[in-house]
Amino acid sequence: MPFLSMPLLPMALFAASLSLAPGPVNLIILSTALNHGVRAPLRFITGATLGFTALLVLTGLGLSATQALAQSWMDLLSCIGAAVILYFGYGLLRAEGTLDTHDAPIPGFWQGAALQWLNPKAWIACLSGVALFNLQGRTLELLQFSTLYCVICFCGIGAWAVLGHNLTRWLDTARKRRALNATLGTCLILLALSLAAAPAQRLLTVS
Template sequence: MEQSLTMALFALTMSISPGPVNLVTLSAGLNHGVRSAMGFVSGATIGFSLLLFLIGIGLSAITERFGWAIDTLTFLGAGLIVYFGYKLLTSSGGIERGEHPKPNFWQGAALQWLNPKAWGACIAAAGLFELDQSRPTLYFFVCLYCFICFFGIGSWALFGSQVERFLSTPKRHQLFNQALGSVLIILAVLLLYQQFGMNGR
């Protein structure tokens, strides 16, 4: 029981804390509504859960032997984050939902797989809960995480849809999108710096 609670708190903390996936979800909720954002939310949830499962059965050992794989993922992930940020920065001030690009299921899944922080969270969970030692524990945690992750990420879509009420003019809407876009691009730069700059590469 105690371990289950710890697992739930870990999953909730990692799922609901700010990051590229949640900021993109926020913009999707704002620009397209909660229902339309669910495709991206589902993709991000399933993508992370699958990554967690594969690392739990030993994928992390492969990445340790091929360090260049993580470096490649970092570049691709930063590129995808910059893409979302650029789209928000250059979006018009219109408040019609059809005027903004809508993130989809596959982009949500890809963003998780291309995010070294998602890999780090999965590896940390695998070590913390010794997921490679017990398949039942691994299956339970992946299912628990998938459930919590969906609602954790989805809450950002709900928050975005509520923020829309305060953005009653095209100018306010555009400024909010530009702020989100700028933050995403900054996060991409920080991601690259953490992966390469801090490691002296």
């Protein structure tokens, strides 16, 4: 069977390493769980997982067309994605530090899905996975890999919600939570600025 002939362990390790690595999606999940509880980011986690999985499938089915996307469109996606990340970073900077605070935004399903499609790193991860495991033109194997990735991605990024929830027992004062919120917010803002710097410069040069 094709499924049994696939390199499942390398595929699983590839998916796990990318899903667990710190990034804007995982930092948003961490901060949401910290401020609102472990269940609060569930819709965002689901959206981010399914959004990435859909992107992976479509990338594999149309790899040539994806690679031919105009640089200006990728730059525009980068800038829009950076703006979304900035929004969450700014919300964290404003958060007061009380549990279940209304100052820190709670992201939803569509924000999670859209953020993956607006993140060039997600596009690169999809292209890399398809190329690494030679999945172009192999629809069945691509769908099997995407299913495996979907499960691992949900668990991997969901682990950041558990981490955020567990941190609350150590952050027993509003001052400590406010400090962590400020740190996470600053990290998100710096990530957004680094994500948008080169694309914005190219867009301004073209215009």
